Amino acid sequence: MLLGAALALAAPAQAQRRGPMGGYGDGPKWWGSFWGGYQWSNQVGDPGTNSTWNYDSNWMVRLTAEREVAPRTAIGVAWNYSRMPLAVVGNASSAVCRQGCAAEGTIASYGLTLRSGGGAGFHFVYEGFLGAMQYSNFSVDGAGAAAFADVKDTDFAWAFGTGFGYTLSRDFELVGIFEYGNSVHERSSDLFQRRTTQHYTTRLGLRVGL
Numbered sequence: 001m002l003l004g005a006a007l008a009l010a011a012p013a014q015a016q017r018r019g020p021m022g023g024y025g026d027g028p029k030w031w032g033s034f035w036g037g038y039q040w041s042n043q044v045g046d047p048g049t050n051s052t053w054n055y056d057s058n059w060m061v062r063l064t065a066e067r068e069v070a071p072r073t074a075i076g077v078a079w080n081y082s083r084m085p086l087a088v089v090g091n092a093s094s095a096v097c098r099q100g101c102a103a104e105g106t107i108a109s110y111g112l113t114l115r116s117g118g119g120a121g122f123h124f125v126y127e128g129f130l131g132a133m134q135y136s137n138f139s140v141d142g143a144g145a146a147a148f149a150d151v152k153d154t155d156f157a158w159a160f161g162t163g164f165g166y167t168l169s170r171d172f173e174l175v176g177i178f179e180y181g182n183s184v185h186e187r188s189s190d191l192f193q194r195r196t197t198q199h200y201t202t203r204l205g206l207r208v209g210l
Contacts, residue, residue: 027118028171028209031074035062037203039082041107044135044185044197049151050094053105053135054087062203064113072118078129080109080201088144101144106137107199109157109181117165118173125165125175133157133183133199157183159199171209178202 041055059082066076084107090097111131117124133155138148159181166174181199 027068029068030210031064031066031068031076031207032210033062033064033066033175033205033207035064035203035205036060037062037201039080039084039107040200041082041084042198045187046153047186048153049088049090049148051088051090051097053103054089055105055107056085058082058084060201060203062205066113066115072116074115076113076115078109078111078113078131080107082107088138088140088148090144096143096147097140101140101142103138103140103144103148105135105139107133107135109133109183111157118167120167123165123167125163125177127159127161127177127179129157129159129161129179129181131157153185155183155185155197157181157199159201161201165207173207175205175207176203177205 037060038057039060040057044053044055046053060080061082062078062080064076064078066074068074084105086103086105088097088101088103089099092098109129109131111129114128116126134152135155136152138151139145140148159179161177161179163175163177165176168174179201181201182196183199184195185197187195
């Protein structure tokens with residue numbers, strides 16, 4: 001009889017401790033995350049330099065700070081960084097790189113992120129991003145070095161990603177995501193280009209409750 005009463009009293013307490021992390025107690029309100037992955041970026045036609053930037057692919061890193069606003073839903077800020085190889089090809093009116101110049105450049109993005117997903121064990125994860133993408137710190141071989149020394153351009157950008165997460169504990173979660181993004185660049189009739197450039201990222205991250 002005493003055992004039955006103890007179990008009856010313990011059940012409500014256990015239910016109160018069960019939180020949005022699916023049995024690990026009340027989850028943290030604030031989260032930080034650290035990511036590493038691989039990014040592919042397409043062509044950018046830039047009227048400011050009279051050239052086309054043919055990006056390739058390389059490793060990337062990402063940092064976020066998020067606040068949970070509802071169960072399994074968080075908003076926050078994100079920063080992405082990648083140092084990308086590319087070929088700079090000047091158009092007919094360009095003074096440099098008409099035959100193409102090998103180069104490297106930084107692609108960084110920063111803005112707001114919205115995340116949905118969670119629970120014990122494996123679960124689906126969805127992410128959205130809205131912000132800016134900046135092309136800068138060009139290192140161009142040959143005659144293009146001086147022309148690109150101070151080039152910096154910032155575009156409007158957005159992205160959507162989906163993948164899987166695995167909850168390790170109340171404060172730790174592993175996540176793998178494939179992300180599809182776009183940035184909008186200024187357009188010129190002198191360059192054969194679309195205004196949008198596609199960016200694809202596959203990344204693995206660790207979310208930590210703060």
